[in-house]
Amino acid sequence: MADLFDNTQDGAPVARPANRPLADRIRPARLSDVVGQEKLLGPEGPLGAMLAAGSLSSLILWGPPGVGKTTIARLLAQETERAFVQISAIFSGVADLRKVFDAAKLRFEQGRGTLLFVDEIHRFNKAQQDSFLPHMEDGTIMLVGATTENPSFELNAALLSRAQVVILDRLSLADLERLAQRAEQETGRALPLTAIARERLLEMADGDGRAALNLIEQVLSWKVTGKLDPEALSKRLMRRAAKYDKSGDEHYNLISALHKSVRGSDPDAALYWFARMLEGGEDPRFLARRLVRMAVEDIGLADPQAQTHALHAWETYERIGSPEGELALAQAVIYLALAPKSNAGYVAYKAARDLARRSGSQMPPAHILNAPTDLMKTQGYGAGYAYDHDAEDGFSGQNYFPDDMKRPVLYAPVERGFERELKKRVEWFSGLRSKRRGSDKT
Incomplete structure (x- = not known):
């Protein structure tokens, strides 16, 4: 009859029916039996090392559903001879927590620790999360929280500082x-x-x-x-719907994968992540906006048509809707993935913004200021301005930065796509500028 009992709260045997679900019948009895988390539980893994040293701390188990979070927590309690208490943040409130803490305190006074397993811990609000802190600090409980959401975003900093985050992988x-x-x-x-x-x-x-x-x-x-x-x-059997949360980690993980696949010039991978997001129910308009962003940030002037192509795909989707409009977006994904890449314009823009913040309120040089009044003329506004159309090669080579600023180099085009031509122009104008300045000094 031993297999009909499960040591749960306070170690008291609780009878379980013989016809229980298969998942419960083959639940691991030892940590070494847990499948798929060997890198955590092995001798060199974080949990294995803590158990070997006898220094197990409070934990946050972060991972997708069905990877063993509850089982690991239960076995950790067994391994450390603590009472195992399980609650769910979905169904528990302040009164429930108070009862759990009171029982744990009584247990602690009797010389036994409590491993409190909190499923979906990210669903507790800030005040509820803070209520764990004093009981964690005085040793009344060892908290093991389980979450499918990124703890960095969902859990209080105070709670995270008192617990170690352990990441569990989806099963292969x-x-x-x-x-x-x-x-x-x-x-x-x-x-x-x-x-x-x-x-x-x-x-x-x-x-x-x-x-x-x-x-x-x-x-x-x-x-x-x-x-x-x-x-x-x-x-x-119906295929199980892929896990996807349009406002959660999967949303950000998949859009990151799509963006980086486009940046990495891999149209097949880009199409795959694009399709994964659509299958998960993502709004095609979000994807359309992101494609325009990719064109601007990662392709830029290496292919000036990329932004136009992305905008036209977005417009096509808006005009004809799903599912035909999604084909236009898919073709934009392919075009952007295969386009030459350059972030030179993006880097130049950020550098210009940084320089603008640091340079304060320096005036433009007087020769490029308009002088609509006599007073402004007497102040030298517009004096010495060289009209570029009258200059040799249509280029005067004058300085357009503030007088006290050393000329910076913000835009550095790459040797890819159309920017190869722009690089030639930049170098040509730079050579002319040096030539004109040299002639001005003589």
Whole structure:
């Protein structure tokens, strides 16, 4: 009957039904059994090293759903002989926290520690998060919080300073295959799938171990003859929707991947991330705006048509809508990815803004100031101005920076695309400027 009990709160055995879900039946009994997080739990990993040293601290487990956060917390409590208490930030309020802290304090006075596992800890507000601090500091509880959101954005600095953030990875196909083999061993049945269909099943889980086991349990319950191929599997199972939060980490992660793929001149990768965002329900208008930004920041004058192409794709989408308009955006993705790249204009703009902030209120040189009044003429406004159209080569070479400012170099075009031509022009004008200045001195 040992397998029907689970040591939970205060170590008291709690009976569990024999027909419990497969995911619960093969839940790891030791940290070494946890799949997919070896780099954290191994001897050289952060958790493994802390346990070996006997110096486990409060933790924030950050990772996607179904990668073992709850299981790891439970096993850490077992490993350190602490009472395991689990609450969810979704269903718990101030009164619930007070009861948990009071019980932990009583336990602490009796010589036993408490590992408090808080699922979805990022959903607690600032005051609720602050309520953990004194109990963490005096040793009443060891906090293990679980979150799918970036702790840097969602958790208080005070809480983060008292806990170590540990990042858990989504499970690979190899990890999910190990879970499948455990499930087959536990149930005594093999999945009735061909090798390719088996791989498709694991892909449907999208790196979520709990989802994988639920899918496996569903397939194992089918009464079929022979092995199902991918087509037969897809008729019986719907593909799990990819994880995507238009306002969360996935939004920022995927747009970063798209932007960097375009910058890296990889049209295939760029199209993939573009499609991932659309499949996740992203607003195509957001993607259209971002494409224009890519054209301005990463292509610039290396291909002056890139910005126009991105704007036209956006306009096309606005005129004809989805799904046809998304094709125009996809073609813009390809064009931008294959366009020559230069951020010289972007760098020059930022340098100019920085120089403008540092240079204060210096006046332009008097010779380029208009003199609409006699007083301004007597002050030398416009005196000595050389009209460029009258100069040799249509270029006077005069100074247009403040008199006391050393001439800076802000724009440095690259040897790519149309900027190769602009680089020639910059160098030509620079040579003429030096020549004219030399002749002025003689």
